[in-house]
Amino acid sequence: MNFLSDNILVYDIGGTKLRGAIYSLRTKAITAKVVKPTPNRILCPTLSAEELYTQTLNCIRTISNELLKHEPVSAVTVAFPGPVDRQGRVIAAPGIWGRNPSGPIDMLADLQTIWPQMPVHIANDLTAAGYRYLERKTESFCILTVSTGIGSKIFIKGEPQLGADGTGGEIGHAKVLLAEDAPLCDCGEPGHLQ
Secondary structure, X not given: OOOOOXXXXXXXXXOOEEEXXXXXXXXXXXXXXXXXXXXXXXXXXXXXXXXXXXXXXXXXXXXXXXXXXXXXXXXXXXXXXXXXXXXXXXXXXXXXXXXXXXXXXXXXXXXXHHOOOOOEEEEEHHHHHHXXXXXXXXXXXXXXXXXXXXXXXXEEOOEEOOOOOOOOOOHHHOEOOOOOOOOEOOOOOEOEOO
């Protein structure tokens, strides 16, 4: 691996598509990309949350192998579609496997085993998007998305508001319908906004 490279391996994990790309810091453009379906409860209904997580890591590894044939990289960033705490632990993956039955998953540590020689970063996808649009460290704003899920992230004075458990801004899974027969969200819980 070339640590002097101007390239970063970037991932955008979505509820339906898992995208990997090489991003050039020099040209500020994507130079290579690979898109695969995200292993999720809809595509793989017989797999447990743990098995879907393993399949997600395998898909990331496969995309990495394809992309690293093109150009060397110096770091890896991953945008994840669910709450991620400050330690890089995934709290839940609503659009992929739902709640983590065994508690938070140390995805950052698992990603570091794939690329042990490089800096690896993980953030909630809306946190990553907010950093993309952050122009000054004094800015305060809210970014929203409506895609496979509904998400938001609030930045105050340039800092994302993650909350104590990484769920700050997770509006898609706010309960808005209280009736017993409320429709199920894709995370499996009834009455959520999304």
